[in-house]
Amino acid sequence: MRLSFLRYKKKDVSGAQELLFKWPYIGLITISITTLNFLITYNLRNTTVQYLSFYVIDLVATYLIIEFYAFGIHVLNKRAPLGDNFVKRVTYQFTAHTLSVVIFSILINELLDAIFFQGERLSLSFDFYTQDTVVALVFILLFHCIYLGLYLLSAKSVFLEGEPKKIKVFQGMAHKLVGFNDVICVYTQLGNTYVVDSNYNSFVSEKTLGEFEELVSQRFFRANRQFLVTMAIIDSYKSAGNGKVEVFLKANGIGDLNKSIYVSRSKASSFRSWLKKG
Structure with a gap:
């Protein structure tokens, strides 16, 4: 299972959710998610040295998808800022953005599989598309919820603090x-x-x-x-x-x-x- 989350390079929206986009937090998120996916996907009772190469490639895939996710958030922050129309932004983020990340995740994993493993790991496998991709989708939606939740908490804090006197x-x-x-x-x-x-x-x-x-x-x-x-x-x-x-x-x-x-x-x-x- 391959999945990734979010790194956002340019500060379009200030708030608590910014922490998700900064090092070392983004590194910890990438390693944690990759490790969790690895433990769920593989039976580690029969671990071999080859599994180390699988893990490294999964980290690379996660990082690349993070960059793509970040690009999507960057576009959304320009076209549909959270502070302008929250419902419109949430709709775009849970539909078009989610779908684009899932498609990119599939493509990048297939590409890395073809380059490093001659297509033997995935090979458009039934299990990958019916199990791994679905679980990845669930995690992406969960991360959307965390991201938006942190934004709302941050917005509430800013509202309570108000402008300087x-x-x-x-x-x-x-x-x-x-x-x-x-x-x-x-x-x-x-x-x-x-x-x-x-x-x-x-x-x-x-x-x-x-x-x-x-x-x-x-x-x-x-x-x-x-x-x-x-x-x-x-x-x-x-x-x-x-x-x-x-x-x-x-x-x-x-x-x-x-x-x-x-x-x-x-x-x-x-x-x-x-x-x-x-």
Whole structure:
């Protein structure tokens, strides 16, 4: 039986489930699952040296499937983020993603079998497809449940913690503390990060836009590479060419703040969903 789980290289979703994607945890998961599968699959009473080569190849297969699984999660996090539409994401993850991983698992095992064992281990065997693949499917679904459960626990924790009460900004040469609930927009320009409060005062911050994105709640939306916006600063919006959305901002005298920005086609649906939640 060959099965694998998940390694996720790029941080698209922060939370407790991130631990599943980092070393040494991912290594422990890979070795544990491979060992468990090995013990279930083979009768170790008649162990030979050849079984060691079987185990090593199973580890390789598991690692390759982990990479494929990670790619699938990466795509899902872009196309159907958990925070945007949880039901839609869960549906995709339990159907299309699961099926693609199972198919890839079969193909990679057959390929490694053909390369290293001349097709003698699997050979499209009846037992492999009626037993091993089914058990692998059950473990994949179980891992989905663990992954989503950790996400929900993490989301609950973030909700309870809330945003920081105040953040440090600069006004000229002076340091100032601004209430985070008063922040309505964060944007970057010429390498600097600017914070706009509800009175349309603009301050400089030493934090990057990416660092702000990790702090903020769903009150903010990452419109593009330069802007984190709230609904308070949005004046209006309209559909633009190529599936984009043009968003008009209330600049209110802030000279370097763009009067309009664009939300990309890939984020347009998430942007409209975010507006409906407001």
